Amino acid sequence: MITVNGSPLEWHPGMTVAEILKVRNYIFRMLVVQVNGDLVKRGTYDTAVVPDGADVQVIHMISGG
Amino acid sequence: MTIAYDYKTRTSYTAEAAKERAAHKTLLQHAFEPSLPERGYTNRTLHIDLSTLTVTEKAVTEQMKEIFVGGRGFGLWYLWNAITPKTKWNDPENDIVISPGPLAGNTQYAGSGKSLVVTLSPLTSIPVDSNVGGYFGPLLKFCGYDALEIQGKAERDVVIVIDGPKKTITIEEAPDENPDSHVAAEVFTHEYADNEKDFVNVSVVSAGKGADHARIGCLNFSWFDPRRGAVRLKQAGRGGIGLVFRDKKIKALVVHGPKMKADMNRAVNFERTSKVGRKLAKEIHDLDDQQNKMRAIGTAHLVEIMDAYDLLPVHNFQYGKHKDIDKISSTVWQRRFTQGIFDGCWYGCHMACAKGADCHKVMTGPYEGHIVTVDGPEYETAAGLGSNCGIFEPDWILESNFYCDTYGVDTISFGTACAFAMECFQRGILTLERTGGLDLTWGNGRSHVELLHQMARGEGFGVIVGQGVKWMQEYFAEQGWGDLPFMRDIGMQVKGMEYSQYQSKESLAQQGGYALTNKGPQHDEAWLIFMDMVNNQIPTFEDKAEALHYFPLFRTWFGLMGLCKLPWNDIEPEDNAKHGKEAAKVPEHVYNYLELYAGITGKEMTPSQLIEQSEAVYNFQRVFNLRMGMGGRKSDWPPYRSMGPVTKEEYESRAERYDQQLKDLIGVDPEGKSTEEKMALHRAWREDRYNKLCDAVYIRRGWTNNAIPTLETLRKLRIDFPEVVAVVTPHLR
Ligand code: SF4
Numbered sequence: 029m030i031t032v033n034g035s036p037l038e039w040h041p042g043m044t045v046a047e048i049l050k051v052r053n054y055i056f057r058m059l060v061v062q063v064n065g066d067l068v069k070r071g072t073y074d075t076a077v078v079p080d081g082a083d084v085q086v087i088h089m090i091s092g093g
Numbered sequence: 094m095t096i097a098y099d100y101k102t103r104t105s106y107t108a109e110a111a112k113e114r115a116a117h118k119t120l121l122q123h124a125f126e127p128s129l130p131e132r133g134y135t136n137r138t139l140h141i142d143l144s145t146l147t148v149t150e151k152a153v154t155e156q157m158k159e160i161f162v163g164g165r166g167f168g169l170w171y172l173w174n175a176i177t178p179k180t181k182w183n184d185p186e187n188d189i190v191i192s193p194g195p196l197a198g199n200t201q202y203a204g205s206g207k208s209l210v211v212t213l214s215p216l217t218s219i220p221v222d223s224n225v226g227g228y229f230g231p232l233l234k235f236c237g238y239d240a241l242e243i244q245g246k247a248e249r250d251v252v253i254v255i256d257g258p259k260k261t262i263t264i265e266e267a268p269d270e271n272p273d274s275h276v277a278a279e280v281f282t283h284e285y286a287d288n289e290k291d292f293v294n295v296s297v298v299s300a301g302k303g304a305d306h307a308r309i310g311c312l313n314f315s316w317f318d319p320r321r322g323a324v325r326l327k328q329a330g331r332g333g334i335g336l337v338f339r340d341k342k343i344k345a346l347v348v349h350g351p352k353m354k355a356d357m358n359r360a361v362n363f364e365r366t367s368k369v370g371r372k373l374a375k376e377i378h379d380l381d382d383q384q385n386k387m388r389a390i391g392t393a394h395l396v397e398i399m400d401a402y403d404l405l406p407v408h409n410f411q412y413g414k415h416k417d418i419d420k421i422s423s424t425v426w427q428r429r430f431t432q433g434i435f436d437g438c439w440y441g442c443h444m445a446c447a448k449g450a451d452c453h454k455v456m457t458g459p460y461e462g463h464i465v466t467v468d469g470p471e472y473e474t475a476a477g478l479g480s481n482c483g484i485f486e487p488d489w490i491l492e493s494n495f496y497c498d499t500y501g502v503d504t505i506s507f508g509t510a511c512a513f514a515m516e517c518f519q520r521g522i523l524t525l526e527r528t529g530g531l532d533l534t535w536g537n538g539r540s541h542v543e544l545l546h547q548m549a550r551g552e553g554f555g556v557i558v559g560q561g562v563k564w565m566q567e568y569f570a571e572q573g574w575g576d577l578p579f580m581r582d583i584g585m586q587v588k589g590m591e592y593s594q595y596q597s598k599e600s601l602a603q604q605g606g607y608a609l610t611n612k613g614p615q616h617d618e619a620w621l622i623f624m625d626m627v628n629n630q631i632p633t634f635e636d637k638a639e640a641l642h643y644f645p646l647f648r649t650w651f652g653l654m655g656l657c658k659l660p661w662n663d664i665e666p667e668d669n670a671k672h673g674k675e676a677a678k679v680p681e682h683v684y685n686y687l688e689l690y691a692g693i694t695g696k697e698m699t700p701s702q703l704i705e706q707s708e709a710v711y712n713f714q715r716v717f718n719l720r721m722g723m724g725g726r727k728s729d730w731p732p733y734r735s736m737g738p739v740t741k742e743e744y745e746s747r748a749e750r751y752d753q754q755l756k757d758l759i760g761v762d763p764e765g766k767s768t769e770e771k772m773a774l775h776r777a778w779r780e781d782r783y784n785k786l787c788d789a790v791y792i793r794r795g796w797t798n799n800a801i802p803t804l805e806t807l808r809k810l811r812i813d814f815p816e817v818v819a820v821v822t823p824h825l826r
Contacts, residue, residue: 034629055401056623058384060670067670087630088623089665089676090385 030082039080045073048084058089100431100451101322104463106276107283109269114284117265120251123148127257127351128237133195133358133693134158138171139238139262141253143341144185144245148262153239160811164194165222165652166710167240168211169717172220175244178720182215182333183340185245191298191346192240193230195694197655199358199441201370202689203377204657206231206439208314214332214612215308216506216561217589219718221332221612224652226438226447227314227325228296231655232257232350235357247342254285256349267344273301273549275465275499278315279324281345292317294353297324298346300335302549303500307559309510309591310335311503318449320434325449326468327438330503331615332590333561339501353440358693365692369685370441377443377664385663389432390423391446392472392659397422399476403747404596404622406481408519408535409512410585410734411743413596417485421475425487426450444660453491457539458546460499467495470504476594477508482515482541489538496545505615506561509591511541513562513584514554522575528554562586582733583740588613588723597735600626602637605786608731609641611714617658618645624677638789647678649707654690661686709810712795712802713817720820725799726787737779741768744775751775801825 030039032048045061045068048054061068061076062085068076078084125148128135138151153167161170168190175188190211199205208230214221233241236257243253252267270280277299286295297315304310312329356363381387385394396418399405403413419425430448438447450467470478470490478493479485497504511533517523518533525532531540531554547555557565562584570577585592590613597603603626606619621640624630631637651658666681683700691697698706718724738744744751745768752763755771759778763771791798795806801824807813 033627034632053401054627056398058665060676085628087628087670087676089669090623090662 030078030080030084032084033086039078043078045076045078045084048078049073049086052086054086054088056088056090060087060089061085062087098452100434102452102464103323103466104460106271106279110280110283113267113269113280116269117252117267119263119265121146121148121264123262124260125150125237125262127260129357129359130198130234130239131359132361132695134163135234135237135239137238138167138240138242139255140242140244141262141264142245143243143247143251143264143343146264151242160709161713162195162653162706162710163239164192164197164207164209164655165211165649167192168209168222169220169710169714171240171242172211172213173717175242176213178722180213182213182218182337187213187244187337189243189334189337189341190240191230191233192655193234194653194655196358196689198231198234199360199366199689199693200353200355201363201366201441202660202685203370203373203442203444204439204660205441205655207651207655207657208233208329209652209655210312210329210334212332212334212337213721214334214589215336216333216563217613217723219588219612219721219723220714221334221590222652223329223331223334224617224657225312225314225329226316226327226657228293228316228350228439229298229314229346229348231357231439232294232296232348235350236348241346243341243343246340250342250344252281252345252347253343254347254349256285257351258287258349270344272299272344273499274299274313274326274501275495277301277345278313278326281347282315282317282324285347285349292324293319294350296348296350298338299344300338300501301499303497303502303545303559304335304339306551306556307502307548308333308336308561308564309503309506309559310339310501312338313498313501316438321431321449321451321466323449323466325438325447325466326498327447328498328503330505332612335501335503360693361695362692366689369688369692373660373664373682373685374443376666377660380667381444381664384665386423387444387446387659387663388436390427390430391436391448391469392663393426393448393470393475394423395472396426396475399472399595400480402627403599406476406512406594406596408483409481409516409583410592410596411516411740412746413598415480415485418480420485421479421487421490426470426475429487429491442657442660444664446659450491453495455495456488456492457542458496465495467491468498470494473594474504474508477505478541481508481512481594483535484538484541485536486538489541492538493542493545496542500545500549502545502548502559505593506591507545507558508594509585510558510562510565511544513565514558516583517569517575517580522569522580527574561589562591563589585732585734586614587731588728590614592735595620595622597622598737601782601786602631602640604731604735604783605637605641605790607735609729609787609790610645611711611718614731618648630674630677634785634789635793637786638793641790642793643678643704646704646707646711649711650686650703653706653710656686705810709812712806712810713812715796715800715802716807716812716817716820719801719824724801724824729787729800731783733776733780736783737775738772741772744768744772797825799824
């Protein structure tokens with residue numbers, strides 16, 4: 029199990045950031061992703077593997093509206 | 094760039110312009126001495142009384158600049174002095190104030206051409222402020238005025254012309270011009286420009302025939318788009334200003350300004366403003382395509398994003414997404430908007446998001462068959478006229494967008510009011526007999542537009558919809574058609590104003606962002622949904638209260654200055670994330686604004702001083718509401734639809750989410766409970782949370798537990814004038 033923006037998400041080995049974004053339907057383009065506090069570079073989401081128990085933050089940058 | 098059609102093709106309305114101008118009767122001609130601003134201010138306000146046909150000038154005092162700053166602040170201050178607590182929107186003393194703000198008109202920093210319009214609203218009976226693009230405000234300033242204040246009422250339709258180069262202000266009866274804005278703006282531009290090259294120096298404010306009959310009437314502010322060869326429109330949409338304008342029998346306001354140059358504001362340090370402007374322009378150039386694509390799609394880029402996050406209003410905010418979203422998504426609008434031409438609504442705005450759908454062939458009504466440029470749709474319009482009414486056909490959305498604009502009807506209020514009427518139709522509160530035969534089934538674009546035509550003709554059910562949601566709720570109840578508490582639950586209005594187009598059920602902060610506003614539920618005060626619901630960055634009541642302190646005040650500042658909000662956070666520096674929790678404030682852009690302010694006015698300011706500037710005006714507006722009889726916690730109470738599921742269908746459409754919340758957040762096992770029981774549990778919990786949010790926000794804002802600014806707060810903000818204290822004091826006992 030991992031947490032994404034504070035709520036739990038089922039984990040599986042080899043799970044990538046890109047998969048998390050897909051599962052959560054985070055289609056917004058201005059995202060900043062941190063895994064256990066470390067920034068994940070844009071363009072590496074497909075290959076960035078997330079460990080079990082990770083605290084993932086997907087910050088949507090818009091203040092919007 | 095591929096343009097498959099000639100985007101310059103459109104119907105022209107100027108054939109009779111000379112004849113129409115010849116029919117004018119001059120009621121007053123007043124000579125004036127134009128002047129350019131110094132450090133962003135001209136230090137004069139133009140006051141026009143249409144009842145007495147007098148034109149006077151008022152000095153803009155240092156105290157006004159210190160406390161009310163400009164724009165919305167000046168508008169509120171003048172309105173306060175013009176009216177009494179008994180004044181109604183259609184009394185002659187009601188003001189319309191248009192003020193551009195000290196930074197407006199600069200050409201160095203994107204988004205610097207806004208005007209703020211303030212009046213006593215026919216929808217809410219409290220002051221309304223509306224932020225609008227187009228060239229009117231800057232050109233007014235370059236004629237010599239920081240604000241234009243109009244009181245009184247004319248006997249017959251007039252045009253007011255402020256002509257800088259000719260040094261005259263005239264009030265002319267204008268009997269023949271068509272008031273519909275796409276016609277009026279073009280015709281008056283032709284009538285008052287010296288020649289074609291001069292079109293860019295003319296701006297027209299108008300409201301069409303719909304505004305004659307609708308409390309949701311808006312104003313259109315024009316600018317001439319030389320690339321298209323077209324007069325374009327931006328709207329001061331919210332609060333029914335168009336109805337006040339037409340009630341004063343103003344057909345148009347025309348400003349003819351001097352030829353534009355780069356530093357008309359006469360900044361103290363022009364290079365300082367240029368430096369931050371260039372930095373932002375480069376950011377937009379380098380990053381917009383990867384970020385929001387504002388230059389290609391404008392704010393319509395949000396349509397499918399809101400759908401993906403269950404935030405798009407669907408069927409009167411019952412739901413947050415729809416299976417047909419692809420039919421009105423941003424790719425559709427990108428194809429409709431002419432690409433590759435600069436779409437800034439003021440000089441130097443590299444965001445260039447004022448998109449236009451050219452070559453729309455009008456399908457209905459008096460302009461059937463005409464070829465027009467539709468200004469928009471922006472996100473609010475696409476959602477309000479589209480998904481919220483179940484309309485997923487772009488042609489019908491463009492059609493109602495066009496008619497809303499030209500008839501002078503606010504697309505946001507119209508969308509929300511129609512959605513309410515359509516839900517009433519769905520639930521049998523309205524019937525074909527009650528609507529005069531109009532079938533208001535979800536998705537019926539033709540009926541939707543027919544409501545607008547009726548509004549413009551002043552007849553039929555369209556006029557009822559044009560009075561807004563609050564008025565409809567009461568009228569339907571009076572007729573015995575529906576249950577008032579239920580209609581209050583589903584009618585998306587607070588303080589009498591319709592909601593703008595975001596679903597807020599799962600964001601408590603946004604529920605407050607809408608309902609705790611001064612003028613009514615418009616997202617320009619606070620849009621906190623991502624921070625709150627998605628990012629989970631403001632989990633506690635205190636966190637949300639802090640956000641509901643900072644962001645409304647920061648956004649208020651745009652309205653004081655004459656700036657557009659979009660270049661603040663619809664483009665962000667590449668490394669903005671380094672600011673962590675503060676990133677939502679876009680600190681580098683806040684720094685830019687302080688530089689811009691100092692560069693123009695010569696006054697250095699810190700970020701917290703910026704917030705204090707806004708805080709004084711914001712609290713003054715709160716007291717103003719109180720003075721007009723609206724205040725206290727009850728006036729900040731939202732309809733339940735904005736907080737949670739009102740109907741069984743809503744609950745059951747997201748039963749998994751709501752059941753989970755019962756377990757995790759409310760501590761109740763949903764097993765074996767009926768939907769009605771679960772809904773009641775949710776309602777009690779959600780309403781309690783909202784009350785707790787209010788408690789925290791009122792403390793943070795320096796208000797009493799009943800939403801009244803305390804004397805200490807007024808003193809701290811230096812707005813403890815005797816007349817302000819006198820309004821507040823009885824409520825503090
Ligand atoms: S960002 Fe868009 S709306 Fe704002 S000033 Fe620029 S063009 Fe106009």
